[in-house]
Amino acid sequence: xxxxxxxxxxxxxxxxxxxxxxxxxxxxxxxxxxxxxxxxxxxxxxxxxxxxxxxxxxxxxxxxxxxxxxxxxxxxxxxxxxxxxxxxxxxxxxxxxxxxxxxxxxxxxxxxxxxxxxxxxxxxxxxxxxxxxxxxxxxxxxxxxxxxxxxxxxxxxxxxxxxxxxxxxxxxxxxxxxxxxxxxxxxxxxxxxxxxxxxxxxxxxxxxxxxxxxxxxxxxxxxxxxxxxxxxxxxxxxxxxxxxxxxxxxxxxxxxxxxxxxxxxxxxxxxxxxxxxxxxxxxxxxxxxxxxxxxxxxx
Amino acid sequence: xxxxxxxxxxxxxxxxxxxxxxxxxxxxxxxxxxxxxxxxxxxxxxxxxxxxxxxxxxxxxxxxxxxxxxxxxxxxxxxxxxxxxxxxxxxxxxxxxxxxxxxxxxxxxxxxxxxxxxxxxxxxxxxxxxxxxxxxxxxxxxxxxxxxxxxxxxxxxxxxxxxxxxxxxxxxxxxxxxxxxxxxxxxxxxxxxxxxxxxxxxxxxxxxxxxxxxxxxxxxxxxxxxxxxxxxx
Numbered sequence: 001x002x003x004x005x006x007x008x009x010x011x012x013x014x015x016x017x018x019x020x021x022x023x024x025x026x027x028x029x030x031x032x033x034x035x036x037x038x039x040x041x042x043x044x045x046x047x048x049x050x051x052x053x054x055x056x057x058x059x060x061x062x063x064x065x066x067x068x069x070x071x072x073x074x075x076x077x078x079x080x081x082x083x084x085x086x087x088x089x090x091x092x093x094x095x096x097x098x099x100x101x102x103x104x105x106x107x108x109x110x111x112x113x114x115x116x117x118x119x120x121x122x123x124x125x126x127x128x129x130x131x132x133x134x135x136x137x138x139x140x141x142x143x144x145x146x147x148x149x150x151x152x153x154x155x156x157x158x159x160x161x162x163x164x165x166x167x168x169x170x171x172x173x174x175x176x177x178x179x180x181x182x183x184x185x186x187x188x189x190x191x192x193x194x195x196x197x198x199x200x201x202x203x204x205x206x207x208x209x210x211x212x213x214x215x216x217x218x219x220x221x222x223x224x225x226x227x228x229x230x231x232x233x234x235x236x237x238x239x240x241x242x243x244x245x246x247x248x249x250x251x252x253x254x255x256x257x258x259x260x261x262x263x264x265x266x267x268x269x270x271x272x273x274x275x276x277x278x279x280x281x282x283x284x285x286x287x288x289x290x291x292x293x294x295x296x297x298x299x
Numbered sequence: 300x301x302x303x304x305x306x307x308x309x310x311x312x313x314x315x316x317x318x319x320x321x322x323x324x325x326x327x328x329x330x331x332x333x334x335x336x337x338x339x340x341x342x343x344x345x346x347x348x349x350x351x352x353x354x355x356x357x358x359x360x361x362x363x364x365x366x367x368x369x370x371x372x373x374x375x376x377x378x379x380x381x382x383x384x385x386x387x388x389x390x391x392x393x394x395x396x397x398x399x400x401x402x403x404x405x406x407x408x409x410x411x412x413x414x415x416x417x418x419x420x421x422x423x424x425x426x427x428x429x430x431x432x433x434x435x436x437x438x439x440x441x442x443x444x445x446x447x448x449x450x451x452x453x454x455x456x457x458x459x460x461x462x463x464x465x466x467x468x469x470x471x472x473x474x475x476x477x478x479x480x481x482x483x484x485x486x487x488x489x490x491x492x493x494x495x496x497x498x499x500x501x502x503x504x505x506x507x508x509x510x511x512x513x514x515x516x517x518x519x520x521x522x523x524x525x526x527x528x529x530x531x532x
Contacts, residue, residue, distance in 0.1 A: 002406070208381065209378065
């Protein structure tokens with residue numbers, strides 16, 4: 001291991017210019033890759049947030065017993081499109097109404113006119129119309145807000161949004177894969193140059209019986225280092241920009257919630273890991289091809 | 300004595316159709332010192348290449364330490380090479396200090412750092428280069444460069460030393476010094492096979508001489524000088 005580290009240090013010292021060029025190119029690629037991934041994460045966060053906001057409320061008939069209403073709410077919770085369904089007794093609904101919508105002094109002395117209800121949150125925004133229609137069809141349900149016809153209008157909008165999200169995600173993944181492939185080729189070429197530059201060392205190592213692992217390890221580490229440093233630079237540029245945009249959007253467009261810190265941590269670690277994998281893959285291709293050749297002293 | 304090197308009816312034909320060796324039978328026993336002589340291009344280097352697995356026989360068998368070199372896996376070749384030291388006419392040193400050249404071989408073959416620290420000065424002292432440990436090969440004379448190449452081989456204590464024209468670029472004094480180092484390694488137990496077409500060093504040492512001509516063994520004489528009838532067709 002000591003030998004591998006020394007050789008790696010020597011490689012980096014000797015080929016500083018190549019290293020700087022490779023790292024900066026990988027950083028640019030990772031910047032593109034990272035931007036795409038962040039965009040996809042933001043879209044995901046946005047749709048998740050919408051999912052939490054969009055709800056369908058079904059009001060039961062006033063003469064329906066509390067027990068039946070609760071059983072119906074439990075059955076609704078098991079529907080495949082439903083994420084959660086919460087039974088709201090009429091007393092709780094009244095409390096909420098008096099606290100949030102109407103001045104409590106105006107409601108004083110009035111009997112609670114609200115029925116029991118169930119509040120439903122769906123798994124995906126485009127599922128709202130279907131859930132509303134199913135709720136309307138239930139026995140004992142008097143009213144559904146929004147109604148199936150209303151939610152169909154808004155639902156088609158969400159459906160188009162979700163379709164756009166899916167297309168964007170697919171395109172993002174495809175472009176990301178291309179960018180990653182370009183990164184592999186860049187590292188592959190750099191390491192190939194490095195291998196050419198150090199054919200003497202490699203030849204002598206082969207001649208004295210050094211194992212392939214010992215010969216390959218410094219080059220693999222070098223590729224991984226290039227990938228990781230390039231990725232780290234990209235992370236250092238992307239995260240502050242994203243955090244700034246997030247704070248600005250929270251001020252001006254509060255309903256747009258971009259990817260939170262917990263996701264950004266994973267994003268940073270993921271991009272670093274991608275840099276390592278990309279560097280390793282690129283250099284592994286070069287080393288594998290180079291070591292297959294017969295040792296030869298180029299004079 | 301068991302054979303360190305054995306060629307059984309070996310023929311080597313290159314892809315361009317040139318036959319470098321033709322039906323060669325040869326045996327070098329453990330601890331032996333032998334010269335392989337002959338004009339340039341008559342198969343000496345090919346024999347050495349076979350022995351350090353840089354070439355494969357087209358026909359016949361080449362055995363080193365009892366291992367058939369044909370079809371060895373890369374891991375087996377590496378393992379075999381760790382027991383062989385090769386010295387070349389053009390030294391094949393790295394553009395690093397003398398110390399680092401020797402240390403590189405030891406590190407690359409898996410020696411622990413403390414063993415490297417012990418063995419490098421020993422090997423450099425053995426060839427008389429300890430005071431030039433920090434010099435680059437370009438700062439050394441041709442004789443010193445070859446001594447350094449020998450030090451690199453001696454450091455890993457190989458059981459078999461193959462030398463391909465080791466004195467080809469050296470003056471007589473340096474040649475004698477390098478051959479003395481190889482003879483010492485042989486006295487300490489290494490099997491040594493030296494390919495050369497320099498009659499002076501062969502005549503001065505009077506060891507076994509294997510003469511190759513047109514890719515075949517032309518003479519195999521124990522304790523001999525350089526055969527007079529070898530040059531010319």
